[in-house]
Amino acid sequence: MRTAALLLVSVLLGACGETSPPQAPLKLVRTLIVGAGDTAINGVDRSYSGEVRARIETTLGFRVAGKIVERRVDAGAAVKAGQVLARLDPADAGLQATQAEAHLALAAADLARYRDLKARNYISASALDARETTFKAAQAQAALAKNQAAYTQLVADRNGVIQQVLAEPGQVVSAGQTVFRMAQDGEREIAIALPESEVAGFKSGQAAEVSFWAASGAAAKPVAGRLREISPVADPVTRTFAARVSLKDADPQLPLGITATVRFPGGTAGAVGAPGLIVPLTAIFQQGERPAVWIVGAGNTVKLQPVGISAYTDSGAVVAGGLAGGEQIVAAGVNLLAAGEKVRVAPEATRR
Template sequence: MSRIAIVSLACAGALALSACSRPAPPDEPVRAVKLVQVEAAGHTGSAEYAAVIQARTESRLGFRVGGQLLQRPAEVGQAVKAGQLLALLDPRDYQAAAQAAAAQVAAARTQRDLAAADLRRFESLRAQGFISGAELERRQTGLNAAQAALDQAQAQATVQQNQAGYTRLLADADGVVVAVEAEPGQVLGAGSPVLRLARSGPRDAVLALPEDRLSAVRVGQPAEVRLWAQPGGAAAVWTGRVREVAASADPLTRTYAVKVALDAQPQPPLGATATVRLAPPAGSAAPAAGPVRLPTSALWQQGSGSAVWVFDAQAGVVRARAVQVAGVDGQQALIAQGLQGGEEVVAAGTHVLSEGQPVVRYGASR
């Protein structure tokens, strides 16, 4: 009985030890991955930038005289015609000054007419020999002075009339009001801007160019402009050429303003957002071979460098491969070294993979 008890205790201990041991690890899951085939392509040098459609000529309009702003009928986004009233100053002081100048003209004209009548009488007396020639010359000089005073008064009256007219701000051309900078009741100085008018006519696509791309843009360079609101419509595509490149950078963004003149009619709407694709400058030769292009999602950090997962079709697993990144073009990374044409690389989900992990092909694209 003791031997049987000993055997029973040994079996129970073995069973307890087997129950406490760590279970065998599960098999590595076979993941479905999206693959992209490596193709080496020459870098064409074309680039896309966000831009805004603006009028080629935008004028900041203001009064030529100072005063209190009474009315501003024009509002942002309103289309106006040449000669249309945009704003009005208090004209009372200028109208009073114009009336005073008109009164001075009337007084000067009266003095001129009196001097002219005196000269005619003295010419008759001189013909009869009753006065000397010197007296007649004094009368002629008086008439000349009266005429000069009349001319001066008329010039001053014209100035005052113009000043009174300057209290009405009129549109100097057809266009659209794109901004207002003064409100009724505000006292303005001469030349203070009241609103900004975008003139009808040619329009530009204005983009902000990074400093590292400045050397690749030239005046006259071809460009294609496509509206964001209508990305698939042929009617929403315009061709143009670079018209102007800013000589200095914006102090805040440190980018350079580039204006692309649009060729076709009708012109796109003002303020519309567009994508500008700049072609390579004229005379530039495209390289015969370029870096490998991959989606930026295919890259992952390996130590201090970058790596990708290369699919081993024979073994059905992925292998880590260190690569050298030459740059980024939009959503694509330019790989200078580490890959060869025809290899397949995992395009997404790189963070859940490990070295030698079995995978299956979800889809391949070229």
């Protein structure tokens, strides 16, 4: 009897010594509510910085080769049509013109003599035709030499502003080599650069609003514009696409080079043209080769939901499928979760 009592006491003491392992605390996660309202791409306005440029910008150069002996304008100068901008050394062109005139005079004298001989039937008609042809060739050569001599003066063919000077007196230039860059007077545009992650959402003719940094008071009112063109090739250095926004009812004398902000209202300039949802990049979980998000369901348990991503932008990932809006998803720490796991949700889930 005494032995049985001792055994019972030892069992009770052993049971009291055993403790159950502590339960692991639930993981605390930050979530957000995905909504089709304020997360729709088509509700986002996009703004870009640009500068005022002329609608037509041309390069000016001599039509003949030679040595520049005079440059009459500097960068920033306003020029008028017909104004002489620079001159080449005219010596060689003058000699060529004199030579051509001498050949023309000789051909004219020969033609007159052959016409007289033909009138007396001393020569054939074919001999006279040959002199007629020689005279016409000499006449054309003289006119060409005269034009070449005139080409030693570089003349502005439009009113405009000299943007850049690329040659100096004493420099020998070839025919067609750029000497000046000129912005013609008239219509003004805004030059902007579109990121490669967003360019697919733009199209020609899209409405825009343009405001100028230097404007104040009534002049600060935005000017209506329209996207005129987008370069099909990205800049090799910046990886952006050059675009031009034309202005409506803008002052044609708007100063060139001033800074402007171009805003595309309505957000049709998003990364994609179709409506979608934007979620943070930290909410994307890569499941094999397909992206997914963790949805917090009943009882705060998480489940993995595959989604389609149409583009990645600075604002987040553009979800094209898999989410209907209104879901509560995990916004961070997605790599630490497992399917069916119960979590603790941080207070006040953020609405995207």
